[in-house]
Amino acid sequence: MRLKSTLAAVAALCTVVIAGCGGSSAQPAATQGEVLLGVPIGTTGANATIGIEGLKGMQMAVDDINAKGGVNGKALKLAQIDDAGSAATASTNTRSLVTNQKVVALFGSSTSSTAAATEAIAGQYQIPFVIWAGADIGLTTKTFNKFTFQTKPSTYMEPRAVAQYMATQPYKRYYTVGVDISYGHNQVDTFLSSLKADGVTPQVVGQQWPAIGTSDYTSIITAIAAAKPEFVFTALTGSDLLNFLKQAGAYKLFQTAKLGVTTGSDLSLALGTSTPPGTVMWDSAPFFLMDQTAKDFADKFHSKFGTWPMEWPLMGYAAVQIWAQAAAAAKSFDGTQVAKAMVAKPFSTVRGQLSFRACDDQALVPTYLWVTASSADPKYGFPLASTSEVITNDKNMMPCSDAQALQPK
Amino acid sequence: MSHILLVLLASLSTASTLFLVASGITLLFGALRVVNIAHGSFVMYGAYILASAAAAYGGEGWQLWVAILAVPLIVGVLGSGMEISVMRRTYGKEHLSQLLATFAMFYIFADLALILWGGSYKSVPVPQGLGGSVVIADLAFPVYSLFVIGVTIAVAVALAALLRFTQFGWQIRAAVEDPELLAVTGVHVRRLGTIVFGLAAGLAGLAGVLIAPVQTIAPGLDASVLVAGFIVAVVGGLGSISGAAVGALVIGLGETLGALWVPALESVMIYVLMIAMLSIRPSGLLGRS
Numbered sequence: 001m002r003l004k005s006t007l008a009a010v011a012a013l014c015t016v017v018i019a020g021c022g023g024s025s026a027q028p029a030a031t032q033g034e035v036l037l038g039v040p041i042g043t044t045g046a047n048a049t050i051g052i053e054g055l056k057g058m059q060m061a062v063d064d065i066n067a068k069g070g071v072n073g074k075a076l077k078l079a080q081i082d083d084a085g086s087a088a089t090a091s092t093n094t095r096s097l098v099t100n101q102k103v104v105a106l107f108g109s110s111t112s113s114t115a116a117a118t119e120a121i122a123g124q125y126q127i128p129f130v131i132w133a134g135a136d137i138g139l140t141t142k143t144f145n146k147f148t149f150q151t152k153p154s155t156y157m158e159p160r161a162v163a164q165y166m167a168t169q170p171y172k173r174y175y176t177v178g179v180d181i182s183y184g185h186n187q188v189d190t191f192l193s194s195l196k197a198d199g200v201t202p203q204v205v206g207q208q209w210p211a212i213g214t215s216d217y218t219s220i221i222t223a224i225a226a227a228k229p230e231f232v233f234t235a236l237t238g239s240d241l242l243n244f245l246k247q248a249g250a251y252k253l254f255q256t257a258k259l260g261v262t263t264g265s266d267l268s269l270a271l272g273t274s275t276p277p278g279t280v281m282w283d284s285a286p287f288f289l290m291d292q293t294a295k296d297f298a299d300k301f302h303s304k305f306g307t308w309p310m311e312w313p314l315m316g317y318a319a320v321q322i323w324a325q326a327a328a329a330a331k332s333f334d335g336t337q338v339a340k341a342m343v344a345k346p347f348s349t350v351r352g353q354l355s356f357r358a359c360d361d362q363a364l365v366p367t368y369l370w371v372t373a374s375s376a377d378p379k380y381g382f383p384l385a386s387t388s389e390v391i392t393n394d395k396n397m398m399p400c401s402d403a404q405a406l407q408p409k
Numbered sequence: 410m411s412h413i414l415l416v417l418l419a420s421l422s423t424a425s426t427l428f429l430v431a432s433g434i435t436l437l438f439g440a441l442r443v444v445n446i447a448h449g450s451f452v453m454y455g456a457y458i459l460a461s462a463a464a465a466y467g468g469e470g471w472q473l474w475v476a477i478l479a480v481p482l483i484v485g486v487l488g489s490g491m492e493i494s495v496m497r498r499t500y501g502k503e504h505l506s507q508l509l510a511t512f513a514m515f516y517i518f519a520d521l522a523l524i525l526w527g528g529s530y531k532s533v534p535v536p537q538g539l540g541g542s543v544v545i546a547d548l549a550f551p552v553y554s555l556f557v558i559g560v561t562i563a564v565a566v567a568l569a570a571l572l573r574f575t576q577f578g579w580q581i582r583a584a585v586e587d588p589e590l591l592a593v594t595g596v597h598v599r600r601l602g603t604i605v606f607g608l609a610a611g612l613a614g615l616a617g618v619l620i621a622p623v624q625t626i627a628p629g630l631d632a633s634v635l636v637a638g639f640i641v642a643v644v645g646g647l648g649s650i651s652g653a654a655v656g657a658l659v660i661g662l663g664e665t666l667g668a669l670w671v672p673a674l675e676s677v678m679i680y681v682l683m684i685a686m687l688s689i690r691p692s693g694l695l696g697r698s
Contacts, residue, residue: 044528044628052529082528084628180676208668211676215624215633216426218554219668219675222419225548226412226669239530239625247623250535250551252542270530 034075035333037062037320038103038127040093040118042110045085046213047238049266050110050133050312055080056305057313058107061320071324072331079103083114090114094121103127104333105323107316112136112155112183122147126335128342130323132315136183137398140360141406147339149361151319151354152284155186156398159235161367161391162260162282163194166231171258174202175229177220177244179236180209187235187262205229214240217247225251231280233260242270249276264370266310268382275383277374282367285314285351288384289368297350308380318349359400360407367391415548416665422554424661425561429616430638431645431653432568433609439648440581440605443496444504446511449635450518451610455484455617456626457522460531473536481614488610492603500602515631523628531626557619564615565654572650581605640679644686646696655694659686 039058041051055078062076070076079101083090090109097103098121106122106129109115115134122129123145130149131139137156139148153161176192178184188207195202206227208220221244224232232253236244241261248254254276261267264281265288287298287309294314301309322342327333330341346355356363370385377384430452437443462476491514499507535553542549572578580601583591592598616634624630637660645656660679667678674681686693 044523046627046629048528048627049530206672208672208675213629213633214676215620215630216423218419218423219665220672222415222665223668223672225415239627242530242625243623246625250542250553250623252549255549270532 033073034077035071036077036079036097036101036103037323038094038097038101038106039078039080039108040083040090040097040106040114041080041108041133042085042090042114043080043082045110046240047085047110047133049238049270049310051080051082053266053310054110054133054312054316056301057309057316057318058320060301060304060313061317061324065320065324071327072333074333076320076324083110085111085114087111087113087117091117091121094118098122098125098127104327104335105130105338107132107319107323109134112139113181115139116143119143119145119148126339128323128326128335128338130319132319133312137186138182140362141398141403142408144360144403144407146361147335149322149339149342149356149363151322151363151365152315153365153367153393153396154362154398155183156190157362157393157396158262158282158367159187159191160194160396161393162233162280162369163191163198163200164391164396165280165369165389166191166260167195167198167200169231171231172201172203173205173228173230175206175208175224175227175232175257176204177208177210177224177232177234177236179212179240181212183237184209184235188233191233191235210236210240212240215243217244220244221248221251221253224248224257225253229257231258231260235262237263241267245271245276249274254279263311264368264372266312268372269308269310272382273376275372275376277372277383278386279372280369281372282369283311284365284367285311285318286368286370287314288380289370289388289390290314291352293350293352314350318351318354321349322347322354357397357400360398360403362397362403364392364394364397366393367396412548414546415550416669418545418550418554418558420658420661420665421558422661423664424657425557426616426620426634427637427641427660428561428565428654428657429612429619430634431641431657432565432650433612433616434638434642435645435647435650435653436581436605436612437609438642439650440584441496441500441602442504443507443606444511445609446508446635447491447514447518447631448511448609448613448638449631449633450515450522451484451488451613452617452620452634452638453522453626453631454487454518455480455614456533456621456624456630457526457531457617458483458614459618459621460533460626461526463533464531470537473534477536477618480618481611484614484617485607485611488613489603489607491610492606496606497599497602515635519628519631522631528628533621533626535622551623553622560615560619564612565650568612568650577604637679640683644683644693646693649693649695652693652695659694 043051066075081093112134132151135152135154137154140150176188178188260280264283265286268275287294325347326338326341330337343356343358346353354363370388373383373386458480466472499510539553539556542551641656641660645652663678663682668675
């Protein structure tokens with residue numbers, strides 16, 4: 001009996017060790033003539049769609065760049081590891097990508113917390129890290145390092161853009177629903193303070209802070225219905241937002257209050273004809289509101305995958321484009337040289353011209369805002385915009401002096 | 410007045426799926442003294458299998474209804490299979506072995522789900538005829554939520570009748586009281602355990618089927634329902650089905666009122682209630698001291 005128990009314990013220990021080693025040994029290694037681009041991003045968990053869809057865009061960019069001869073004579077190859085949205089796992093994975101796979105650049109992340117984890121490793125090993133999801137302002141201030149480049153409007157910029165639009169609307173009674181993490185609190189707090197700065201005195205009739213991963217919003221929806229708001233500002237993402245919308249729709253919440261949601265193109269594609277009409281949506285890259293380059297990308301994506309792209313494939317594609325152009329300009333894959341090239345000039349991307357500020361490596365990028373139409377477009381299968389606006393965000397970026405005051409010395 | 414009614418109905422709606430998950434957990438503990446960490450996996454599999462059926466046969470029509478009835482049975486068989494292949498080897502051993510075995514099954518089921526269904530969201534439409542909402546005292550309440558409440562009440566009554574009025578129910582209650590004596594009476598205790606495990610898994614599968622049309626189905630669903638289910642079972646009293654019902658009502662009402670009165674604490678209300686209950690009555694509301 002004792003021998004049996006001992007053998008069982010040894011077998012269990014071996015299984016754990018093998019499982020722990022299995023992840024990194026399954027990753028691709030660079031062969032002669034190619035360089036690896038590390039992508040520590042979640043492809044499972046609440047924000048899995050960000051990683052899954054973004055990777056499609058990144059792979060399309062890699063294929064297109066390789067078809068034209070690669071960068072500095074080398075072909076590009078993606079090396080992705082799933083972190084399931086866990087910051088601790090992201091940290092381990094990023095370190096593995098840098099030390100074992102010897103990646104020359106990092107791209108990500110599906111949440112701001114995993115982005116912060118990757119950012120720390122990128123700074124430590126001086127590897128450029130291009131963020132195309134994960135928008136917390138802390139990434140370009142409190143945890144900033146010169147190797148991090150933010151291509152998405154931050155949580156400082158985006159709610160200011162939304163407030164700029166909402167200040168022109170007639171609503172007074174506001175309700176906010178923000179996920180109970182830094183991202184949610186930043187978005188809500190900034191939105192409300194920006195409204196006040198824009199001359200609107202919002203009457204906040206209620207606030208909810210559901211935990212990330214909340215699946216049942218019944219109690220929250222009941223509280224919102226009881227408060228009778230005119231506008232509900234949400235700072236939820238991924239499956240949390242989808243769950244909220246699905247359940248709120250059943251309570252006919254959208255007939256009594258207007259709703260404001262981020263990642264609008266994701267939602268429209270996920271909900272299709274069920275997308276609530278009259279919803280205020282905002283996004284960093286809704287292809288149907290962008291120029292012909294983005295629309296051509298959308299057609300190519302649709303031919304390849306059979307679905308229209310959310311914002312993430314465009315964000316991922318543009319991120320690879322930016323790094324590739326910077327590496328070509330630097331004529332090197334050295335992190336320091338590429339990082340210098342990243343702030344030296346604007347880049348031509350599928351999202352349009354894009355450049356970074358030297359003080360915090362934040363890209364000057366617009367926020368696209370629209371109100372969903374009453375019926376689905378026959379070509380796309382979801383409602384497009386009845387009205388739309390492009391907020392350029394030049395006035396919505398944190399002043400350099402403020403950003404630098406918050407950055408580590 | 411209308412808001413009070415909405416709060417009560419919303420609480421019942423929340424409590425319904427909580428009860429279905431918790432009843433399986435408490436049934437397993439009561440009859441077999443097993444704490445099954447993989448119980449949430451059965452809920453997730455119920456949702457995923459229904460999503461596959463909806464994708465294969467079209468999201469609406471009679472096929473979806475057939476799937477809704479069949480999926481809990483399929484998950485029940487899965488549960489029985491787990492009992493035969495894994496759990497039987499842990500009976501009579503220390504509880505840590507059982508806990509580790511169910512913990513391992515949780516991760517195995519999770520990885521298997523990733524292989525079978527991938528990492529992206531799945532969605533199931535609300536069955537035909539159950540969409541829309543009814544107006545109750547000037548406020549809209551989803552028809553589907555009323556359906557879920559109705560199904561749960563029917564299941565609760567059926568479960569109570571099964572345990573009280575059938576030989577099978579008598580055997581389960583006897584297994585709770587004195588499993589050695591039950592074995593001496595000639596009852597095939599092993600087979601009883603398999604059936605109980607299957608019944609518990611089937612209840613979890615039914616919970617998965619009922620929540621699928623109103624929640625996105627994605628990796629992580631197993632963990633999110635497991636925690637809530639265990640808390641309800643503990644608050645009600647582990648081993649007590651009626652306790653699970655009362656516990657679900659308490660938690661459902663607590664969450665709804667928490668969102669209304671103390672929104673800053675809404676996400677932790679379920680834990681506050683659990684700690685409060687354990688402090689006052691450690692065995693739970695209807696559990697035995």
